Amino acid sequence: MGAADRGDAHNSLGLLDLFGDGFVRAPYSWLESLRSEAPVRYDPNTGLWLVSRYHDVRRVLLDSALFRPDNAQHAVTPLAVAALRVLARAGFTLPPALANNGSASHPGLRRVVTRFFNVRRVAAAVPAIERIAEELLGTAQKQIKTTGSCELFTSFAQILPCRVLMELLGIEGIAPITLISWSDASLELFWGRPTPERQVELASHVAEFHQWLTATVRSSTSPPDSFIAALTRHRLPDGKLLDVETAVAACFFVFIAGQSTTGQLIATVLQRALAEPGLWPRSAHEAGLAEAWVEEVLRREPPVTTWRRVTAQPVELGEVELPAGAELLLMLMGSGSDPDVFAAPELMCPHRANIRHHLAFGAGRHRCPGASLARTEAAVALRVAARHLPDLQLTESPKTPMLGLLSFRAPLSVAVEQPR
Ligand code: HEM
Structure with missing residues (x-):
């Protein structure tokens, strides 16, 4: 584990830049300073109040009337x-x-989603997830055999x-790579810091995505058991059928x-x-280890690093008086390393x-x-990859490219090689 991961550097919070390389690559010391020095702190760069302690974040999440x-x-x-303009034209x-x-239509719409992703449906999908994982890793394996190396983010993780989502929701007639590029463009446009020129580029992808969704929702060609068909049959609390715009937004x-x-x-x-000594081969066969490892990554280094809420009325939070309409940024990632809740938070402990x-x-x-x-x-994904490629190791690289948006963070490359 590197110094950045241990979070042993000290940072001046006045220099905090949530989009900067320093924060994206080494967030823990910043998050620790926020928690201990200013658990509810206004960030002038984004206009958001950063909420950092686990118990404050949880309180906000649980009270959706006030927040x-x-x-x-x-x-x-x-x-x-x-x-x-690009978005408006589309x-x-x-x-x-x-x-x-936060309105009365939320519970019903949410039920449409949960029906497609409940535990029973997910359990039934495991063979399909394994099949797709094996197929993708088969291709990666061939590449490793020929060249000795491979990149697992674009060829597998992404x-x-x-x-899997396309199979579960019954989405047809579109290439996965197109959906991925539309989705990534949407994340960058709404959660990133793109320049005005880049915004236009991203907006055209987002517009295309939105138009495709609108056409798909409007046409009655989606299979009757698909997510889109379920949305178009959905009735709002007033008994009216769900409008196309809201179905598309969902x-x-x-x-x-x-x-x-x-x-x-x-x-x-x-x-x-x-990167963790001995973990890779064990996760291929040790019962429950892959699941526990995923849980620790979710705690310590989750992909959705923050989430937003807005105060409905003046409220005190973490000894700070917030006005109505204060926009909050809940530091989900930092909350997973709060020592008041997680002992030795810097350690990855699959058995905590x-x-x-x-x-x-x-x-x-x-x-x-x-x-x-x-x-x-x-x-x-972890179990099947560890089984298929048991001797894999990370390729040494001075700087892994990182996704660093307001709410999304992850390596954009997992370069691996097989020792010969
Ligand atoms: C590692 C993957 C994921 C993470 C870390 C994640 C995280 C989150 C977070 C933090 C929220 C906001 C929760 C809140 O406001 O209290 C959220 C909401 C949501 N997520 Fe996920 N998510 C993930 C994967 C998924 C997947 C696979 C789906 C769909 C199949 C999904 C669908 C949704 C939906 C529909 C909501 C809004 C729910 C609502 O407002 O009722 N997410 N997710």
């Missing part, structure tokens, strides 16, 4: 007029549907969740949340497992007693309905 979810999908970097709107919906969020985040989790799980107490999937009414799927996919 509303309305700002969950706002663009953190204000969009330039040119990018807004008829892009994101009415409250799931993560950003594609597996997309293909799909937009599920298609992004359902694959990008899980791909990011798998990348970190593989990278950390390969409170292993599932982390907040990586949120909590309360909006808690991630895809948690079971994400956990299962990541554990299967």
Whole structure:
């Protein structure tokens, strides 16, 4: 484990830049300074109040009347007029549907999602997850045989969740790579710090995604047992059928949340497992180890690092008086390393007693309905990869490219080699 991982450097919070390389590559010492020095702190760069202690984060998540979810999908970097024009021309709107919906329509819409991702459905999907994982790893294996090395993020971690989601939701007629590029563009546009020129580029992908979703929702060609067909049959609390815009907004969020985040989790799980002495070969066969490793990665280094809420009225939080309308950034990742809850948080302990107490999937009414799927996919990915490629090792690299958005963080490359 490197110095950055131990978090033994001391940082001046005045220099904190949530998008900067220093924070993205070595977040722990910053998160520790926030927790101990300023657990509820205004960040002038983003206009958000950073909430860092586990118990404060949990309190906010559990009280969705006082801490509303309305700002969950706002663009953190204000969009330039040119990018807004691209979106407007495509008829892009994101009415409250799931993560950003604090209204009476939320529970019903959420039930449509949970029906597709409940524990029973996920358990039934394990053979499909294994089959897709084996197929993708077969290709990686061939490449390693020929060249001695391979990159497991783009060839495996990123594609597996997309293909699984397509099977589970009955999505047809689109290439996985297209869905992945649309989803990644959406994350960067709404959670990144793109320049105005880059915003236009991203907005055109997001517009294309939105138009494809709208056309798919409007056409009646989706299989009757598919997610889209279930949404179009859904009735709101007033008895009216769900409108197309909200159905599209629900799909937009599920298609992004359902694959990008899980791909990011798998990348970190593989990278950390390969870096931990002896873990890789053991996770191939030791019962429960892959699952426990995934849980520790979710606690210490989750892909969804933060989540937003907004105060409905003035409130005291962590001894700070917040006005109504204060936008909060819940530091989910930092909360998993809070020593008040997790002993020796810097250590990866697959057998720690409170292993599932982390907040990586949120909590309360909006808690991630895809948690079971994400956990299962990541554990299967680790186990199958360790079985297929037992002698793998990480390729030494001075600087792994990282995704570092406001709420999403992961290695963008897992370069591996087979010792000859
Ligand atoms: C490692 C992967 C994942 C992580 C870390 C993650 C994390 C999260 C978090 C932090 C939230 C917000 C929770 C809150 O506000 O309390 C959320 C919401 C959500 N996630 Fe996930 N997620 C992951 C995978 C998935 C998957 C696979 C799906 C779908 C299949 C999914 C669908 C959703 C949906 C629909 C919501 C909004 C729920 C609501 O507002 O009721 N997520 N997720």
